[in-house]
Amino acid sequence: MARQDTRARSLRRISLIADALEDQRGFPRLPKRKSRPLDSLIATLLSQNTNDRNSYRAWLSLKRQFPSWAGVHDARWQAIARAIEVGGLKNQKAKRIKLILRTILKERGSFALDFLQQMSDEQAMEYLLAMKGVGSKTAACVLVFSLGRDVFPVDTHIHRICNRLVFVKTKSADETYEAMKPLLPPGRAYSFHVNLIHFGRQTCRSSNPLCGQCILFDECLYPQKHRNLLSTSGTKRQKGTTDFLITEKIANDGSKRRG
Numbered sequence: 001m002a003r004q005d006t007r008a009r010s011l012r013r014i015s016l017i018a019d020a021l022e023d024q025r026g027f028p029r030l031p032k033r034k035s036r037p038l039d040s041l042i043a044t045l046l047s048q049n050t051n052d053r054n055s056y057r058a059w060l061s062l063k064r065q066f067p068s069w070a071g072v073h074d075a076r077w078q079a080i081a082r083a084i085e086v087g088g089l090k091n092q093k094a095k096r097i098k099l100i101l102r103t104i105l106k107e108r109g110s111f112a113l114d115f116l117q118q119m120s121d122e123q124a125m126e127y128l129l130a131m132k133g134v135g136s137k138t139a140a141c142v143l144v145f146s147l148g149r150d151v152f153p154v155d156t157h158i159h160r161i162c163n164r165l166v167f168v169k170t171k172s173a174d175e176t177y178e179a180m181k182p183l184l185p186p187g188r189a190y191s192f193h194v195n196l197i198h199f200g201r202q203t204c205r206s207s208n209p210l211c212g213q214c215i216l217f218d219e220c221l222y223p224q225k226h227r228n229l230l231s232t233s234g235t236k237r238q239k240g241t242t243d244f245l246i247t248e249k250i251a252n253d254g255s256k257r258r259g
């Protein structure tokens with residue numbers, strides 16, 4: 001009973017915070033045009049450990065050099081690495097992309113993940129997580145951005161903010177993803193995800209968060225917040241950060257790739 005009360009309180013609190021962010025930043029809606037699941041998977045993989053601007057440049061370069069996934073599959077990993085170099089971790093990402101394409105071709109006989117549409121959230125997550133190099137954030141992004149599911153991908157910004165606001169007490173983004181599942185107001189996962197990412201890039205930054213300008217100051221339990229209260233560095237973007245999400249971008253720019 002006590003546990004249920006605690007969960008109900010957390011749900012209410014998180015819902016109010018989602019409201020506050022929507023009041024300030026709007027209610028983001030999923031793009032009508034959805035990227036294909038395999039596109040979202042590779043784009044999100046390219047975004048690991050880099051910002052969306054560089055991962056989008058890597059994505060465009062990959063598409064320019066290999067117009068089809070079959071072409072990527074047939075290429076040497078070194079050639080893929082050269083194509084995606086601007087996104088960082090080129091060798092690791094190139095080998096993972098090749099392995100993923102090989103696995104999908106072997107299991108499904110084509111370069112498409114559209115069959116995920118027929119699966120439940122749990123089944124689709126399980127299928128994607130079985131691939132080497134695919135973590136909960138990447139898998140959840142495919143579910144949200146290509147399948148339109150009400151799941152909540154947790155990246156480094158969201159993991160940090162969820163802990164600063166003490167929604168959860170976790171040590172990794174994967175743990176935060178699991179812990180947040182029962183605490184999300186239904187139908188709000190996408191909006192909350194997008195607003196928290198922008199909030200994390202612009203206000204609740206990793207270092208030097210702008211606590212003095214934060215609408216969630218009273219709600220926040222981050223012990224350092226008073227020290228940052230007088231932060232006057234404004235909302236100037238840090239070099240290399242962007243305001244778009246690669247998964248939205250590839251859907252909105254109509255990127256098409258045929259297997």
Ligand code: SF4
Pocket residue numbers: 164165203204205209210211212214215216217220221222225228
């Ligand atoms: S008060 Fe500071 S640490 Fe807390 S949520 Fe706001 S910006 Fe982040």
